[in-house]
Amino acid sequence: MDDNFDDYFVTAQEPETPQELPESPQEREEREIREATIERRHNTLRIVMIGLIALLAFILCWWTWQHWFNPYSETVEKGWVLNIANRGTVFKTYEGTMLTVKYMDDSIAGIDTLQFSIVSDSVARQAQHWVADGRRLVVAVDEYKATVPWRGSSTRIVTAMTVDSDRLEMRPDSLPLK
Numbered sequence: 001m002d003d004n005f006d007d008y009f010v011t012a013q014e015p016e017t018p019q020e021l022p023e024s025p026q027e028r029e030e031r032e033i034r035e036a037t038i039e040r041r042h043n044t045l046r047i048v049m050i051g052l053i054a055l056l057a058f059i060l061c062w063w064t065w066q067h068w069f070n071p072y073s074e075t076v077e078k079g080w081v082l083n084i085a086n087r088g089t090v091f092k093t094y095e096g097t098m099l100t101v102k103y104m105d106d107s108i109a110g111i112d113t114l115q116f117s118i119v120s121d122s123v124a125r126q127a128q129h130w131v132a133d134g135r136r137l138v139v140a141v142d143e144y145k146a147t148v149p150w151r152g153s154s155t156r157i158v159t160a161m162t163v164d165s166d167r168l169e170m171r172p173d174s175l176p177l178k
Contacts, residue, residue: 073141078098080098081130091155096127098116098137099111114141119152123159140160
């Protein structure tokens with residue numbers, strides 16, 4: 001029988017390792033720094049995903065601001081406030097209706113009603129006082145794209161109200177109806 005095979009039952013002797021040379025203080029410091037330093041990979045996919053999430057969050061915030069909190073139309077209407085009512089279960093707002101009249105060359109071009117909400121208590125008290133007097137009013141209206149509960153049930157919000165100085169003699173009952 002041939003003796004040229006590995007015997008797995010015989011314990012192999014460990015090969016002799018060469019004696020290491022003592023390291024210099026500079027080499028020791030470099031080795032310790034290497035061992036203490038965590039190597040980080042630059043993960044471009046992670047950076048791209050974080051950027052996309054940040055972009056989507058920005059777009060969502062911008063859309064929310066534009067849709068619910070930024071008025072897209074600021075107008076001034078003239079007419080008579082027909083009624084003011086305090087409505088709402090949790091968020092109390094004043095809801096009202098106004099009869100608006102459009103003039104062209106000293107003739108009435110059209111009569112329309114305007115549904116609105118009033119958030120400010122002081123403007124609502126003025127409006128209730130002037131409704132009782134039957135005065136013609138000039139109303140500043142901000143129009144939003146959508147409603148939020150604390151602003152009322154209308155997309156039109158009255159921000160200011162004053163008495164119209166010209167044509168005080170006209171009353172809503174004297175207007176021709178269609």
